[in-house]
Amino acid sequence: MGSFTLGKYLPLNSCIHKLDPRAKIIAMLIVLIAIFIPAGWLGYGLIALAVISLIFMAKLSLKFVIKAMKPMLFMMVFLLVINILVVKSGTIILSIGSFAIYTDAIIQTLYIVVRLVLMIMITTALTATTKPLDLTLGIEDLLKPFARFKVPSHEIAMLISIALRFIPDLIEETQRIMKAQTSRGVDLKEGKLKEKVMAILSLIVPLFVSAFQRAEDLANAMEARGYAPGATRTRYKVLKMERNDYILLVVSFVLCIALIILAIL
C-alpha cells in the first residue's frame, strides 16, 4: 500500500499548496479541456511544459508523479494492443506473415497515452497539493450555484469528505486484519482455491463488520453534535481568492485559448 501514490496528499510547503482549492479545481478543469483540444504535438508540448513547471513549483518529485501512473500502466498496454489489432491505416512498419502493424496504430496509441499521462499528472498535482477536506470545501462552493436546480451541494461535499476521510482508515484496518489473520495461519499467496476463498472471507467479513460499526458510530457522533443535513451553518475555514489564485486561472485560461488557436491554424 505504501507505494500507491495516486490521489495521496503530500504535506509540503509550496506556493501551489497555498492556493485556493476552488481556483485549483477550475484550473484543472480548464487544462483537462485543453488536453482534449486536438492541437497536435506542439499543443501537448505546451501543456506538458505548463504541467511540469507546476509540479516543480509544488515541490513534488517527478518520481512521486510517475509512481502515480503505475496503476494505469496496464490500461496503456491494453490500449496499445487493441490499437495494433484494430487500426489498419498508414504505412506498415512491421509485418509477420499476414499480421501487420501500422504506423497509425502506434501514433494513435501515443496520442491517447500522452493525454492520459497529462491527465494523471494534472490530477495528481491537484490531489497532492490540496488537503482532501479543502478539496471538498472547494467542490461544495463550486456546486453552490446549482442549488437552484436542487443539487444538494453541501450533502455531496459531506459525502465526499466522509468517504475520503475513511480511505486511510480502511486501508489501515485491512492491513491490521490481514496481519491478525496471517498470525492465525492464513496465507493469501499460496494454498488451494478453497483455502484462498477462506482467506479472503477471513479478511472481508471483519472489514465489513468494522466498516458498518464505524459508519454507525460516526452517524451517532454527528447526530449527537446536532448535525442536520440542509441546516445553515458557518464555516471554520473561509476560502478567499487571492492574487496568485487569479494568476493560476488566467494562465490556464490563456493556455486553453492558445491551444484552440493552434487547433484552428
Next chain:
Amino acid sequence: MPIKFEKVSHIYSDGSPFTYTALKEIDLEIIEGKMTAIIGATGSGKSTLVQHLNALLLPTSGKVEVLDRIIASDEKPTKLKSLRKNVGLVFQFPEYQLFEETIIKDVAFGPKNFEFSEEEAIAKAKKALAMVDIDPSYYDKSPLDLSGGQKRRVAIAGILAMDPKVIVLDEPTAGLDPQGAKAIMELFKKLNKEYNKTIIIVSHDMEHVFNYCDDVVVLDHGNVRCHLSVDQFFKDSNWCEQLHIIPPFIIQAKELLKNRGIEITKDIKTVDELAEEIAKKVIK
C-alpha cells in the same frame, strides 16, 4: 534458545515524506520459558517490536532470531508457516479478527490452517475455549453477538488453540473489567508455569507487570531503555520516577512505610505477605 534481536531497526514508509523510525538498532535477548513484560509510553514502538517475532514485520536492518529461525533484513523469508504456528501473536484489540459463523469454528480456524484435521482442530478449540472460561453453551453462537470482553477471550482462544510455544500478547487486558483482566493474566501465568510457554506481554498495567511477569523491557522512542527482572526494576524507585510510571500498590505501600521508619527489604507481591512483614516488624 533465546529470542534475540540484533541491531534491529524498523522504518515505516522508508523513503517517503511519511518515513518514521519506530525501532532504532535494538539489541534484546528474551529468555525462553519466562514471562516478559514490554512497557513504554504510547508510540514507543512496542507493537512494532512484537510484530517482528512472527515476521509480520521484517526488520529494515539487523536480524531477529526466534526458535531457530533467523529473520534478517537482507533476505525475503519464505515458509513462515511453522514460525507462525509456534509464535502466536494476539493483537491489540483482537476482537476485530473474528469472522466465522460460530465461535467454535472461529477458534478452530487457526489450527485448521496449520494442517490439523477438522476433529483435531475442534478438540483444540474446545480446550482453548475452556481455558478462557467460555461456557460450552456459547460454542454455536455467532462471535459477533458477544460482549467486548467475551470477544476478546474468544480471540485469545483462537491463538491458544494453535498451541504455540511462544505466546505474544499486545495489551490483552485493555478495556477488560478488572475481574476479567485478572483471570486472563492468571491464565497466562498458568500457561507459563505449567505448560512452560514463553510469554511476551505488552502492558500498560504496572500491577499486572509486577504481579505476573518475571522480566521487564522498557522501550522509549524506539530504544531499549532497560531490561531487568521485575523485582529489580521496581526495587530501584528511580526507574518509575524517570519513566513517569505510577508504581504498583505494594511498592507504594513499602515506600510509605519506609518514610514512617518501617523498612521492608524482602521481595513481596501480595497484601497478605505485606501484612505479615509489617506484623513481624511491629511485634519485634
